[in-house]
Amino acid sequence: MKITLAQLNYHPGNFELNTKKMLEAIAQAKKEGSQLIVFAELATCGYPAKDLLDFDSFIDNSNKALASIAETCDTIAAIVGCPVYNKTGKGKRLFNAAVVIENKQIKNTIHKQLLPTYDIFDEYRYFEPGNNTAIVEINGHKIALTICEDLWNLDDVSLYQSSPMEHLCNLNPDLIINIAASPFSKTQLQTRRRVTQRNALKYKLPIVYVNHIGAQTDLIFDGGSFIMNANGETIAELNMFEEDLQSFELKDKVFESKIGNQFPNHEFLNTAESIEKALVLGIQDYFEKLNFKKAIIGLSGGIDSALVLYLAVKALGSENVLAVLLPSKYSSEHSVSDAVQMANNLKVQYHNISIEAQINAIEHSLNPYFKDTPFGIAEENIQSRSRAILLMALSNKFGYILLNTSNKSELAVGYGTLYGDMCGGLSVIGDLYKTEVYELCNFINREHEIIPQNILHKEPSAELRPDQKDSDSLPSYEVLDQILKLYLEDNLGFQQMIEKGFEAPLVQKIMKMVNMNEWKRWQAPPVLRVSSKSFGTGRKMPIEGIYNI
């Protein structure tokens, strides 16, 4: 049986576009002589469709899309992910389904049994877990058809009461097909591959895995759909970070066209490269799906905004990116010259607008109230917010989206001004620790200098007061980022971090900084997610809580 893997970039709620893409894929698969085409999880409506799923009209539109897809499945069968109504009268109103179409008819509907509800996932918000364990037969092949998480309940994890594959296996399938919506993170590619491999080996079955590609606000789907044989070898893999369609022949339970190694996309195991591709796709799709073209960035001469400028140019083209230099009296000379060099390196247009007059006007207005107080956070924030006003004014006037340039270390400890440098429609590097920002910049500079050496080597500073350095109030980023990762990603509490060898007062100080800035992050822009735990929808902490951890 020839099977086509359709790895597409769906747009949530855009049934017209999604259907068009799927129909084109079907036409192409038919041309290639396929007997079966496999689409990803919730393909008709896109993933995540969020609370749009609560509207009957949304589900009805998905059903219409499904019907028009079925119309074209004459010589080919199709597996389509979509939401379907739960008609049992009990439980949530929807199932997350894999519909099997054959001879233009819906032949089977499989319901997802394991509903991820953690981190960025909240599927039990919408869906009832399925409990119909059944084999699907297509062209004489007995298929264990599963949806994403259904494969993930292996012996040593057991996040769920049951393992759908255990039950399916009793029915002697020839092949596992998994349709997925598995977003990118630095470690997800390996994890995903390990889990599918363990399934192949455990059940001695080949696997077809079809993922989404494309970014949906904060989530970046990396694609990388693949076929794997029962011995756990990856036979072929679709491209990462782009749409792809490929067909493969399954004979006697074996995929034949082995391409040589277990990880055809191993080049992306270079973390920096995969992060770069992910972030570029994240920017691209945010703009395209919102129907915007142009980005504006406040270019400070520091490394964060330099990196964001580079990524934006890569995503949108230098002609669509405007850099704005906004120096104050605390800006060092090299800030301006470094920013100019950066803009020139990327052939990006830039404006240079002083914020001095604005700050003077503000300070004059506030003088009756501030006159006897020392320079402090309030004055620092005035500068940062003055920049934001100018950037947002240009954005509003000319239709740019402002890209935010905060990094994860800053966002974590609250080293940023709400309504100031925390502004923007999208946080591009808000899931990269400062040390990772350096790593990615060094990777970008690997062949020739794109980010000026000066920017790479100057000491980090917000330049909001004379001779300010990040290290005045923070430990070195090497130490800070280690502690942050243990706290944010590994869920270690105070005592456990001490046991890792960090000094108690330092851990205490950093935890406190993270905890007391929850209110700021509530109002942060969406953060492109590249780690297993980013700020945003996947992390829910109480603003007013006491962090007894």
Next chain:
Amino acid sequence: MKITLAQLNYHPGNFELNTKKMLEAIAQAKKEGSQLIVFAELATCGYPAKDLLDFDSFIDNSNKALASIAETCDTIAAIVGCPVYNKTGKGKRLFNAAVVIENKQIKNTIHKQLLPTYDIFDEYRYFEPGNNTAIVEINGHKIALTICEDLWNLDDVSLYQSSPMEHLCNLNPDLIINIAASPFSKTQLQTRRRVTQRNALKYKLPIVYVNHIGAQTDLIFDGGSFIMNANGETIAELNMFEEDLQSFELKDKVFESKIGNQFPNHEFLNTAESIEKALVLGIQDYFEKLNFKKAIIGLSGGIDSALVLYLAVKALGSENVLAVLLPSKYSSEHSVSDAVQMANNLKVQYHNISIEAQINAIEHSLNPYFKDTPFGIAEENIQSRSRAILLMALSNKFGYILLNTSNKSELAVGYGTLYGDMCGGLSVIGDLYKTEVYELCNFINREHEIIPQNILHKEPSAELRPDQKDSDSLPSYEVLDQILKLYLEDNLGFQQMIEKGFEAPLVQKIMKMVNMNEWKRWQAPPVLRVSSKSFGTGRKMPIEGIYNI
């Protein structure tokens, strides 16, 4: 058996405070000769504790709190809501539990079976649903001990596969005890009462219901714990919106001290009054739990900021509230005089700071880029953001929290400036439609004029350009708010709204405005929730989605 209902204001993660309150309640209950004291759901750790539940140290601290509570339960039994580890090796790592303490020992642990995961609830994120149906015996009484949602799966709802009460009922209990964490909304008091009453009547059992009181950022718990007899009559009710502790005698399955009607708190069925109390508590607890005292509010002379000022004064005292008038050249004269009168009516200190110089400086800086363009949204937003800078500067300098004054109608259609009037630590009236803002103001003015008549009767305007009126770009608020409610709260799609008699182009326009402003609301402050569907954590819509609904 004498039973004490302990309705307390818990602070998430503040084990010290929560334990202290519970120990005091136990001491008081013992004094009153009670045999059983009942605390609310997840009382030890507070509700919602959110991702703090993911930390082992957090659960360990809850266990320590539980142990110290158990220590004092010698002559009295206690029912305590708390998270407990799931030691079965399968499923999520925690149960949402009701622990029964007798003779200083943990005698039973009941696990919540129905885990609300919709709207603002995401309990399946943390907890495994329980499946141990068992009666708890205390002092010879057979108790069906349930946790909040466990009572809510009645025949005609069936959001879950099973009904814990159906199973418990087979074991012939004498009494239902339900420990809850049920937040306030305009309609929730009636819904909650109807559901418990139906349980009482269906199972012919008296009910003890213990709820939280207190606000946790956006969620306001209203208390109103009560006892109900098997005939569905509410026998007594604890105070709403404040801590309360009351003891009642149960004899032969009947609570005796009937206080006269089914809804002792019927006075709060006056929606305006209950909303006022809820919002005041919301402000109070936000400040108290964050350890802040003082609020700052931009007072425009319009009705929204007038209402927020009134609520803030009620919550924090006039001495802790600072009003700031920030007129521009587009502000009408009455704006300033009305704002001054409002501040004077409430004996609130106010500053009057012109934003003209700042705006001139900004416009001068932008002149090279803006010079040939017409006045538009960009210029309007500059004014709004200039005000925000000054308010935030005062906030940062003197330790005020800025209260946001956006209403729900504005938030819905995007009639507000991000980083401008959308600023603030807490949105006080962001869940009140404009028409509800008027209703509440009229209620507040019922005895004597607090909010000046001028403010109540002037035509709504943002005053960001000459002679601007809200009605220039919006339909009347009476019509707008009806459409918004159908869309936001009743989940009606386009076609369904047309069928309700609204004009298609108007519905289309309003839906579009709501949908295209999702990106702004992503960065809005937490909104005190008083409706069944507020903006914030309970509503998750894709920023980049196509709203085919």
